[in-house]
Amino acid sequence: MRKRLLWLVTLLMAMTITATAQENEQEKKQINKIKKSNLYIYAEATCTTAKEAHDIAESMLYDNVNAWTATKKNMKGKTIVLSDRKDLITFLAMPRGNMYRAFTYVKKSDILPTDSPEVLPAAPDGLTSTQKAWPEAVMTLASYTDYFKMAEKLKELKNQGKVESYARYQKLTRPEDNFLVIYNRQGQVVAVLSPGTNRTNVKTGKADDIKNYDNNDCGAIGFSVK
Numbered sequence: 001m002r003k004r005l006l007w008l009v010t011l012l013m014a015m016t017i018t019a020t021a022q023e024n025e026q027e028k029k030q031i032n033k034i035k036k037s038n039l040y041i042y043a044e045a046t047c048t049t050a051k052e053a054h055d056i057a058e059s060m061l062y063d064n065v066n067a068w069t070a071t072k073k074n075m076k077g078k079t080i081v082l083s084d085r086k087d088l089i090t091f092l093a094m095p096r097g098n099m100y101r102a103f104t105y106v107k108k109s110d111i112l113p114t115d116s117p118e119v120l121p122a123a124p125d126g127l128t129s130t131q132k133a134w135p136e137a138v139m140t141l142a143s144y145t146d147y148f149k150m151a152e153k154l155k156e157l158k159n160q161g162k163v164e165s166y167a168r169y170q171k172l173t174r175p176e177d178n179f180l181v182i183y184n185r186q187g188q189v190v191a192v193l194s195p196g197t198n199r200t201n202v203k204t205g206k207a208d209d210i211k212n213y214d215n216n217d218c219g220a221i222g223f224s225v226k
Helices: 002-036 050-069 136-142 147-159
Strands: 040-047 079-082 086-092 099-107 111-114 163-168 179-184 189-193 218-225
Touching: 002 040, 002 099, 040 050, 050 079, 050 086, 050 099, 050 111, 136 147, 136 179, 136 189, 136 218, 147 163, 147 179, 147 218
Parallel strands: none
Antiparallel strands: 040 099, 079 111, 086 099, 163 218, 179 189, 179 218
């Protein structure tokens, strides 16, 4: 009986893995089709939790939509609504820890200008109205999703005099005086936070705090601008 139960558990696990692999393969084909099409705007992120992946992909999608609408004369200066945005959250079984991939997209024909401020305020420079107050160096660093590329740019901005100083969070004398770049162990930039005791997420314009990333194996680099 014990052998039969073990066989049954093994069979069920194999069936689950096979079903997940087949589902992921179908979603992969769908994603590739969307990427190759000129009809969509999309963004994606891979993280250790589904929520983190979704939040990052969503924020990136808004940036991409803003950049696209900035090129459209009939949408400049107007609020836009994403009438039919879709999300795909895929579970990825990885040798060094399971991951989640979030792929979010919207059809360009479903991006509509409106006189009612409900979803996403568009701006000529491709940034939302909540982002306009930040210095250029901050927005440049916030545009990166790859930690290593961001770190290279940070050094470059320091050499150009646009960044006054930077250091790892643990070495900051007064962390509250610094912008914070939050990154995870996969080498992805997950957030850039404003200075202050009550911080704001630079990309989303919403209230945020470094404590929100304590349980996600994240690190932080603080920097100040001139």
